[in-house]
Amino acid sequence: MKGASRHWVIQRLTAIALIPLTIWFLVSLFLLPGMDFVTVRGWVAEPLNAFFLGLMIVILCWHSLLGVQVVIEDYVHHRGANATSLLMSTFLHILAGAAALLSVLKIATGAF
Amino acid sequence: MPTRPLSPHLFIYRFGYTMTLSILHRLTGVALSAGFLMLAWWLMALAWGEPAYRPLTTGIGAILLRVVLALWLVAFIFHLANGVRHLFWDAGWGLEKAQARRSARIVIVVVAIAAFTLVYLFFLRGAK
Numbered sequence: 001m002k003g004a005s006r007h008w009v010i011q012r013l014t015a016i017a018l019i020p021l022t023i024w025f026l027v028s029l030f031l032l033p034g035m036d037f038v039t040v041r042g043w044v045a046e047p048l049n050a051f052f053l054g055l056m057i058v059i060l061c062w063h064s065l066l067g068v069q070v071v072i073e074d075y076v077h078h079r080g081a082n083a084t085s086l087l088m089s090t091f092l093h094i095l096a097g098a099a100a101l102l103s104v105l106k107i108a109t110g111a112f
Numbered sequence: 113m114p115t116r117p118l119s120p121h122l123f124i125y126r127f128g129y130t131m132t133l134s135i136l137h138r139l140t141g142v143a144l145s146a147g148f149l150m151l152a153w154w155l156m157a158l159a160w161g162e163p164a165y166r167p168l169t170t171g172i173g174a175i176l177l178r179v180v181l182a183l184w185l186v187a188f189i190f191h192l193a194n195g196v197r198h199l200f201w202d203a204g205w206g207l208e209k210a211q212a213r214r215s216a217r218i219v220i221v222v223v224a225i226a227a228f229t230l231v232y233l234f235f236l237r238g239a240k
Contacts, residue, residue, distance in 0.1 A: 004116035012202055015195055022188070030233075037165045041158055057151075064145040071138055074119040096152035103152075103159035 007066060014063035021056040041107055050108035054101055061097035065090065130216045137194045140187040147184045182234055186227040193219045193226075 028049070032039055043049055068089045076082045157164040167173040197215050200206050206215050 004114060007116075012199065015199060019192065019196070022192070026185075026188075030237075036169060037158070037162050040165075044155075044158060060148055060151075064141075064148050067138075067141045068145050071142060073114045092149065096149045100152035100155045103155035106159045107155075 007069075011063065011066045011070075014059050014066070017059050018056070018063055021052065021059065024052060025056055044104060044107045045110075047108060050104050054104050057097060057100045057104065061093055061100075065093040068093075129220075130212055133194055133216050133219060136190060137198070140191040140194075143187045144184065144191055147187075150180075150184075178235070182231050185230055185234060186223075189226045189230065190219075190223045193223050 028043065029035070029040075032043055044053060069086060072082060072085045072089060076085050154168065157168060168177055197206075197219055200215070201212075206212060
């Protein structure tokens with residue numbers, strides 16, 4: 001499997017994985033007694049929460065990257081603008097994904 | 113250019129609500145991608161420490177954030193409900209025109225009820 005069909009399958013697989021992950025994330029935040037620093041940080045620091053949050057970040061990042069890519073391919077027709085947008089999107093996704101993941105790691109391990 | 117068939121030009125179609133849902137799926141998707149950047153920012157502030165997190169929970173920042181979060185909540189509910197509809201299509205179910213129209217109506221009703229309830233609960237919860 002390669003190219004467009006691989007893209008298509010991964011888009012669907014990540015979509016399915018995101019259904020329970022995102023619902024879990026939102027319900028958990030909703031059930032917290034508050035959204036203050038100590039409460040939220042304490043929640044992220046729980047090993048199981050950190051694990052699933054990390055998993056959600058990776059899959060969300062991937063799903064988002066693939067989705068935005070399709071939109072750019074369909075609507076940005078100018079060759080240069082198309083390539084630039086795709087590059088920018090990939091760069092931003094990797095940057096945000098890595099930053100989010102490192103943040104969770106830092107909170108969960110208490111390291112660096 | 114990609115090796116797959118591209119999405120056709122929007123304006124050659126007669127406007128219909130199944131089409132509106134399709135466009136909304138992409139719009140909410142892109143909005144939620146921006147939300148992903150926001151999520152990263154929020155987690156970074158959380159990892160950085162109290163002073164970095166405080167602007168998100170106090171004053172004008174907190175109010176703005178709540179409004180944006182409520183909008184994202186609605187976008188998420190729609191993208192989730194319509195995404196499930198897409199997954200059923202991908203599995204080969206509900207592709208007939210009448211079925212697609214019916215599932216579109218179901219998505220609209222479900223999203224309207226869920227969005228109203230959740231946004232209400234979200235603001236009812238107050239700025240705790």
